[in-house]
């Protein structure tokens with residue numbers, strides 16, 4: 271379990287993390303989401319004792335990180351800036367970490383295999399691609415068989431096969447009862463990987479919710495219907511659990527129906543000889559809901575270049 275209590279970090283006059291309170295539970299993948307510069311890495315560094323909070327505190331398995339006697343076996347971490355000696359091979363990098371905690375060679379071989387790096391274990395790290403570097407970082411994080419994992423943008427640099435591998439790995443680590451906190455700026459990826467979401471913007475907590483609830487509040491799924499007999503269809507569709515908007519003054523023939531699928535609506539319309547001009551299932555865009563939630567807190571916004579009124 272990871273807990274943050276009013277975690278706050280200021281650099282000079284700038285507050286980059288403010289009063290963050292959240293809990294990351296075992297047995298789940300928790301997605302830590304926010305736009306660029308939201309404060310995800312800073313928060314993770316504070317959880318890992320690499321940055322001191324200006325105010326507030328955090329615990330991992332009930333203790334501050336710095337008080338753990340053998341941190342590699344308690345918490346596995348992957349941070350964006352890696353410190354791997356470029357002249358070392360992947361195997362020697364992991365062996366040197368293993369020595370600090372009395373971890374046997376067999377475990378090094380096991381995590382190399384888990385990360386899909388056995389074939390390149392003897393290669394120097396300086397020749398590694400970004401994706402191979404990420405895999406090596408994951409292997410290092412898993413070395414001590416820790417109950418808690420804190421991973422900063424682990425899919426960064428991975429190809430589609432690597433992204434799928436990472437998704438399955440995170441899910442299986444959580445299924446083993448581990449606590450998994452994984453940062454990302456991609457809502458769509460987290461919707462496929464995480465059970466729970468902690469969303470921040472400009473260092474503040476914006477949402478602490480299950481993925482299922484986020485999808486439901488994002489609008490869930492609806493069906494757009496166009497018909498010349500909208501008031502009649504509206505009346506026929508009404509029932510428990512069904513929510514209908516329209517017809518409106520501007521679009522008299524249009525209904526937005528939640529709680530019934532297109533097949534059900536089509537059958538009712540056919541049974542009453544109501545012509546349909548459109549019957550379109552619509553799924554709420556999670557990425558759009560995430561952008562709506564965080565838009566006020568995006569640090570760097572792309573603005574359209576100003577039009578200068580081109581001379582004739």
Ligand SMILES: Nc1ncnc2c1ncn2[C@@H]1O[C@H](COP(=O)(O)OP(=O)(O)OP(=O)(O)O)[C@@H](O)[C@H]1O
Pocket residue numbers: 281286304305306307308309310311312313455569
């Ligand atoms: N050492 C530092 N000194 C001053 N400002 C810093 C320092 N470290 C981070 N910041 C600022 O804190 C803010 C949050 O940065 P952080 O890297 O935690 O965000 P992030 O959510 O991880 O972003 P990204 O997705 O881009 O990695 C940014 O505005 C960044 O410029």
